[in-house]
Amino acid sequence: MSKDHIDVNYVANLARLNLTEEESSTFQRQIEDILGYINKLEELDIDDFEPTAHAAPVYDRVREDVAKSSLERDAFLNIAPDTINDQLKVPKVIEEL
C-alpha cells in the first residue's frame, strides 16, 4: 500500500466486512474521490491548534457509585440470535491443542 492509496479490501477486512467484487470496485472509486476531496485540509497549517474531540468540553463526569438493579435479563436474551442455558451461544473460539 503506497502512502496515499487506499486498498478497500484490506481496510474492509480490518472492519470485519466482506465485499463483493462489484462493491470493492465501486467503493474503491468512490472512496478515492472522497479522499481526494478531503486532502483539501492539507492547505491549512494547523499544528499550533489543539484538537477538538468534544464540542462542549466536559471531562470525567461520574455518577454516584450507588448499587441499583440493571435492566431485565430476559429482555436481552429474547433478542439474542442464539442462546443456551440463559447465556449467549457463539461459535467455538478455543482450538484443541
Added chain:
Amino acid sequence: MSLASQSITELRKQLTAGEVTPLQIIDDLEKAVLASDSEINAYLSYDFDKAREMASNADLSLPLGGIPIGIKDNINTLGEPCSCASQFLVDSYIAPYDATVISKLKAAGAIPLGRLNMDEFAMGSTTGNSSIKRTNNPHDLDRVPGGSSGGSAAAVAANSAIATLGSDTGGSIRQPASHCGIVGLKPSYGRVSRYGLVAFASSLDQIGPCTKTVADAALILNVISGPDEMDSTSLEVDTPDFTKNLNAGVAGLKLGIPKEYFTEGMDPAVREIVNSAIDKLRNAGAEIVDISLPHTEYAVATYYIIAPAEASSNLSRFDGIRYGNRAEQSGNLIDLYKDSRSAGFGSEVKRRIILGTYALSSGYDHKYYDKAQRVRTLIREDFTKAFEQVDAIITPVCPHAAPKHGENSDDPLKEYLEDICTIAANLAGIPGISVPAGVISVDDRKEMPVGVQILGPHLGEVAVLKVAQEIENFL
C-alpha cells in the same frame, strides 16, 4: 378539520378545555395515516391499539398530556422495534429499554406513537439509504423528503403526525425539515441526553423535534432537555422555559450573515427566499451584520473524516453476537462477524465504515483524524468569534430544494457537498433550527418548500427560537 393536522399547542388548549379527548386525537391520526401513508411511506410501523391504551390513561395536567409523538427508528422505545432502517436489526431487534428522551416524553404525558423511516443508521440526506422502504416528499412524491430524519419530517408535513423526534449528526433534522416545509430543531450538543439513541457519530449526534410550529419545538425541547446520569456528555445546565418570550420580537438583536454560506452553486431562488427573510428581519428592527466564518469551506472535509471515524467504531457493536442479524453456519468467530455484518449493512454504511476505519488506521490517523480534529477547533473558533459580535446567524439550510429520487445516488461526494450549510453547527456543537420561509417553483408547476436556518451560540436556543418565531410570523 382533522385533529391530526393541528399543532401541539392548539391541541393542548382543546384538551385542557375538555373540547377533545386524547382518544379522538389517536383516532384522527390513525385515519390520517391510513389515508396518506401508503403514498408517503413515512412510517415503518405503528401500534394504534397500544396508543389508545396509553391515551385512555393520559394525564392532561402534564405539559404534553395526551399528545402522540412519532419517533425516528433509531431511538429505543421499550417493547417496540428500533431497526435504524437496517436489515441488520429489522424483524429481530425489540428495544429492551426506553431512551431517556422517551422516558421524559412519557413522564410529560406524551404518547410515543409510530416508528419513522430514515437513512440506514442515519447515514444519508435523502432517506434513500433506508433498507426498508422509500419515503416520498409530501409536496411532490417524485422527490425525496431529505434525510436522514426523512420519515420524521414527512409525517409532520403530511399531517400524519402531530410532531416527531429526529436526530441530527450533520443536518439530519434541519435539512429534511427545510425540504418538507416544517420546523426542525437541533439542540446544542449536551442539551439533550443521547442515552438510547443508536450512536452514529457520538461527538456530533443530538436528538431534536420536528414540528408544525416554532412554539411546538420549544415545548418539546422543554421536556427532553436536561442532564442525565446515563449520558456523560449531557450538560449540568438549567433548562429555561423555551416557550416564554417567543414573541418578544427581534428589535435590537444583531443578526450575522456569513458570506461563505451563500455559495456559487446555490439555487438563485433559494438565495432569494433567504434574502427576503433577512430583509423582513431588518424591517422588524434587527440589525443585520455581514460576518465571515472563514473555515466554512473545510467543514465538509472535516465532517467526512470525523463522522465516519466515529461511526466505524460505534458500528463495531453490530457483530451478530448479542442481537440483530447473525449469519448461519459461519465457520469461526471472525467469519461470523464478517458474514453477519456484510449481509446486514447497506452500501452507504459499508462505505462510511471503510472510510472511517481507514482514517483511524495506523499510519493514517495523524494525517486524517487528528488533522480533522484540529480543523474542527478552527471551525468552532470561527463561531466563538462571530458570536462575540452577533446574537444569531442566518443562513440557508441547503443550497437547493429537495432533489428527485436517485439524483445523486451514484456520486456520494456530490451528495455530501450538499451538507455544506448544516454540518458546521454539529462540529461546533451549537444549536440550529430550520423554519419554513417560502416556496420555489420547480418543474411541472410544483412548489417546493425552502427553509431558513438560524444558528445560535452554544446553549443559545432562546435567541434561535425567538428569531425563528419572527420568521414564522411573517408567513
